[in-house]
Amino acid sequence: MSRRVKTNSAxxxxxxxxxxxxxxxxxxxxxxxxxxxxxxxxxxRIKALSSAQPExxxxxxxxxxxxxxxxxxxxxxxxxxPWIKDPGYRxxxxxxxxxxxxxxxxxxxxxILLHTVDMSVVSDEGQLQRWASNLxxxxxxxxxxxxxxxxxWKEEWExxxxxxxxxxxxxxxxRGKARVEQRTWRVKxxxxxxxxxxxxxxxxxxxxxxxxxxxxxxxxxxxxxVRDPVLWKAKTKETWRVKEKERGxxxxxxxxxxxx
Numbered sequence: 001m002s003r004r005v006k007t008n009s010a011x012x013x014x015x016x017x018x019x020x021x022x023x024x025x026x027x028x029x030x031x032x033x034x035x036x037x038x039x040x041x042x043x044x045r046i047k048a049l050s051s052a053q054p055e056x057x058x059x060x061x062x063x064x065x066x067x068x069x070x071x072x073x074x075x076x077x078x079x080x081x082p083w084i085k086d087p088g089y090r091x092x093x094x095x096x097x098x099x100x101x102x103x104x105x106x107x108x109x110x111x112i113l114l115h116t117v118d119m120s121v122v123s124d125e126g127q128l129q130r131w132a133s134n135l136x137x138x139x140x141x142x143x144x145x146x147x148x149x150x151x152x153w154k155e156e157w158e159x160x161x162x163x164x165x166x167x168x169x170x171x172x173x174x175r176g177k178a179r180v181e182q183r184t185w186r187v188k189x190x191x192x193x194x195x196x197x198x199x200x201x202x203x204x205x206x207x208x209x210x211x212x213x214x215x216x217x218x219x220x221x222x223x224x225x226v227r228d229p230v231l232w233k234a235k236t237k238e239t240w241r242v243k244e245k246e247r248g249x250x251x252x253x254x255x256x257x258x259x260x
Contacts, residue, residue: 060225060236061210070212087147091140102141113142113149119160128153210236 062070072078082089096103101112117131132150136143205214211222225232 057241058238059210059241060232061239062212062235063237066235067212074212087140087143091143096139096141102139106145109142110145110148113145114152117153119156122157122160125154125157128157 098104101109104112113135116135117128122128128150132146132153135149136146205216207214208222211224213223215223222232224235
């Protein structure tokens with residue numbers, strides 16, 4: 001019968017398996033420590049960045065469907081006077097009195113319309129276009145005739161421009177008096193001449209991004225939100241935007257005056 005001999009655990013040698021397990025546990029512990037320190041640095045960095053970010057607030061803007069409807073209504077291709085591109089716009093055939101302009105024969109009516117403009121007075125082609133648009137308002141019959149009349153006017157205007165270019169242009173000042181009327185060469189020494197700048201123009205307000213309407217830059221609320229709050233709420237939705245101190249406020253600058 002074999003006897004079991006008791007051995008001291010302190011003097012017992014560790015096997016290679018035990019050494020491998022201890023090394024792996026130590027490596028995992030150090031790895032977890034490094035990852036925890038890395039996560040802590042990331043949290044601190046995010047906290048520092050979030051404190052420097054601007055404050056956000058909820059605002060209302062048009063929904064996509066309402067925005068598309070508004071864009072179609074204010075499209076550049078939608079002209080104010082559609083009969084310029086479509087002569088048959090709302091055209092209904094009717095009889096006119098024989099002694100009126102629409103009741104005259106087509107050839108005679110076109111000749112009368114051609115003589116309503118004096119080419120010697122016309123300064124640019126825009127005047128012809130505006131006058132043709134005004135004549136188109138008379139009746140649909142005249143509107144159809146203006147297609148031919150406008151083409152003839154354009155040919156006459158091109159011919160007149162070529163004649164003016166051949167003659168050297170239209171002179172408004174005589175050649176001998178051109179230098180006399182100039183103020184710059186007659187300025188005395190030490191005299192300060194104030195140049196007149198362009199007259200201030202009333203610029204049209206740009207479209208608001210929230211409502212696609214034109215309103216002043218200092219108006220903090222959109223016109224529809226004031227005029228009809230219920231309709232404004234139905235057409236809009238909430239969105240996050242950077243909180244502004246005063247929406248629509250213009251940039252304010254300070255004048256720096258140096259002591260020297």
